[in-house]
Amino acid sequence: AQRVTQPEKLLSVFKGAPVELKCNYSYSGSPELFWYVQYSRQRLQLLLRHISRESIKGFTADLNKGETSFHLKKPFAQEEDSAMYYCALQTGANNLFFGTGTRLTVIP
Amino acid sequence: DVKVTQSSRYLVKRTGEKVFLECVQDMDHENMFWYRQDPGLGLRLIYFSYDVKMKEKGDIPEGYSVSREKKERFSLILESASTNQTSMYLCASTKPGQTNSYNEQFFGPGTRLTVL
Numbered sequence: 001a002q003r004v005t006q007p008e009k010l011l012s013v014f015k016g017a018p019v020e021l022k023c024n025y026s027y028s029g030s031p032e033l034f035w036y037v038q039y040s041r042q043r044l045q046l047l048l049r050h051i052s053r054e055s056i057k058g059f060t061a062d063l064n065k066g067e068t069s070f071h072l073k074k075p076f077a078q079e080e081d082s083a084m085y086y087c088a089l090q091t092g093a094n095n096l097f098f099g100t101g102t103r104l105t106v107i108p
Numbered sequence: 109d110v111k112v113t114q115s116s117r118y119l120v121k122r123t124g125e126k127v128f129l130e131c132v133q134d135m136d137h138e139n140m141f142w143y144r145q146d147p148g149l150g151l152r153l154i155y156f157s158y159d160v161k162m163k164e165k166g167d168i169p170e171g172y173s174v175s176r177e178k179k180e181r182f183s184l185i186l187e188s189a190s191t192n193q194t195s196m197y198l199c200a201s202t203k204p205g206q207t208n209s210y211n212e213q214f215f216g217p218g219t220r221l222t223v224l
Contacts, residue, residue: 009148043112044151044198044215086150095166096213098143100150 002027004089004099012105013077021072021102023061023087032090033070035061036098039083047072047085057081077106111135112216114199120222127186129219131199138204140182141213142166142174145196157182158204189223196220 003026035047050063087099115130143151153166155174175183199216
């Protein structure tokens with residue numbers, strides 16, 4: 001069975017500090033992973049997907065199959081990064097299995 | 109611009125009532141999903157649908173049913189609401205994926221349901 005683990009429910013960092021949101025997965029198939037974000041009073045939206053290898057809003061995430069991880073990183077946190085972040089694993093044709101989420105707070 | 113709308117932002121119902129949550133998308137997406145979002149538990153898939161009149165159980169289907177009579181509309185039904193169904197309900201839609209395609213799910217704004 002699949003599993004997505006986000007070990008930190010809450011994470012606080014100071015503005016300008018590096019931030020890393022951890023995500024580990026367990027899946028017998030070939031993993032396809034995403035990060036979704038929900039800003040205050042906004043709907044959940046895609047932040048980035050590993051297949052694209054892109055940087056969105058300064059965030060990057062690298063799939064490490066050896067460590068079964070897909071950590072989200074940003075070198076310099078901004079106040080507007082404060083949000084709820086979910087790591088998600090695609091398990092079927094279009095099904096997503098979500099982690100429990102990490103609430104990031106960037107302290108001014 | 110993709111639009112996924114949900115019929116209500118807030119609902120308050122009583123235990124035992126039948127509850128309908130409606131979701132409509134305007135992007136001609138084949139696939140639609142219902143999740144519930146709870147603190148500390150993340151998003152959990154209740155039901156999904158790949159096409160009109162088709163439905164599949166997700167991870168937590170107990171106590172719920174769904175209806176997909178039209179492509180753009182996906183309804184979640186609580187046959188007899190219970191207090192443990194108090195939650196935020198999110199609807200999502202996406203285009204169907206071919207093998208090894210990874211399409212973004214577009215989410216609605218959510219319906220916060222309180223069952224008293």
